[in-house]
Amino acid sequence: MKKQTLERLQNKSAVIGIVGLGYVGLPLMLRYTDVGFNVLGFDIDAEKVKKLNGGQSYIEHISSEKVVSAVSKGFMATSDFSEAAKADALILCVPTPLNKYREPDLSFVTNTTDMLVPYLRKGQVVSLESTTYPGTTQEELLPRVESTGLRAGEDIFLVYSPEREDPGNHRFETRTIPKVVGGHTAACLEVGKALYAPAIDTVVPVSSTKAAEMTKLLENIHRAVNIGLVNEMKIVADRMGIDIYEVIRAASTKPFGFTPFYPGPGLGGHCIPIDPFYLTWKAREYDLNTRFIELAGEVNTNMPRWVVGKTMDALNERGRSLKGAKVLVLGIAYKKNVDDMRESPAVELMELLRDKGAMVEYSDPHVPVFPKMREHSFDLKSVDLSPALIARYDLVLLATDHTKFDYDMLQKHAKLIVDTRGVYLDPCENVIKA
């Protein structure tokens, strides 16, 4: 079986099935169609399926032309999972959020697998890409896959290969980001490598699915902890009257042993605030506490409150209260130059400000209308920036530093700016760093 699957992957006659066509699945689909594979996309969201088949993208940094080109090369999206039998590879890119108790919610992964099980067949390779705790592939996918009577490593091949994406970063694309792969058996790994080799320049094999799962968590925990550290340093530096950004710039001149991380108004995005807690949860099974993760989580979670405290102080010094103040929040996506709002700290800032009686509006060229979110609601549209409009606000809170903002114009016309991203290098009277 393995020989046939390897051949089909190597000569590109294999059909690649991408399950979950979001921020991770969509670029991967485009890459496989680009290198000449026939690709089938699966998503439970009928709206997304319709848009893709009509040649339309729903992700800002992916152009509709790319989707049109994929469709012209034979790409088709569907919500009909019986089509999965046609795919030689099934790559799962579904969400892995936390539930309200900050515990892993694996329901998307397990539901998706359950939906695929009736259509699994000999010779297929199943690869999970969703970020998750070590052991997920073995404990959750393996029994489901083998419930069909197929043996993993002999009839069907099971791998875990974490996705690495940095939306908005134009220096890398799917092809040039090295991809870690772990297999359930040696044969699974061999097939896993053959699955990714045609699409990705560098495939990095590891000894097990668990090692691959842990690799992804290490990468994201490394970021979460270092951002927590630099956020703590920012608070200390601020109290001491030191500009943390100047310090980071100076420290970055050290040619070895230092990697810069930047403070901000809190953690955002679908990964860094969430993934570390997958390990925290799993470690409890082993009677272990993940203290760095918890501590970083505590520091990072407190950042929006700290920023609001600084904002109140800044207004107070000018004889104003936050209650009744007109506040414009600049940039509400979770990071620079993207339209992704998931876990954005800007939204928490907006809520805290509103709770304290401020009149809050926002401007974000990437988010024209405040989207429907599960836990937040604002009936707002992005306002267009002009000198006259900026001057009307008591305070401008710079939450996300999109390149499209005209920072000179803002500084010239705003009464007061609270800069949470270190955009303004030189001290100015109307700019407070927070």
Ligand SMILES: NC(=O)c1ccc[n+]([C@@H]2O[C@H](COP(=O)([O-])OP(=O)(O)OC[C@H]3O[C@@H](n4cnc5c(N)ncnc54)[C@H](O)[C@@H]3O)[C@@H](O)[C@H]2O)c1
């Ligand atoms: N966004 C990133 O930058 C990024 C980077 C690395 C890893 N990841 C990880 O990749 C995974 C996917 O993240 P994402 O950002 O692409 O999520 P997303 O929400 O953008 O996309 C997930 C897609 O899966 C679909 N879906 C949900 N349940 C399904 C089911 N049962 N069957 C088929 N489709 C289903 C949804 O409709 C959605 O289109 C997560 O585990 C995430 O942690 C994300």
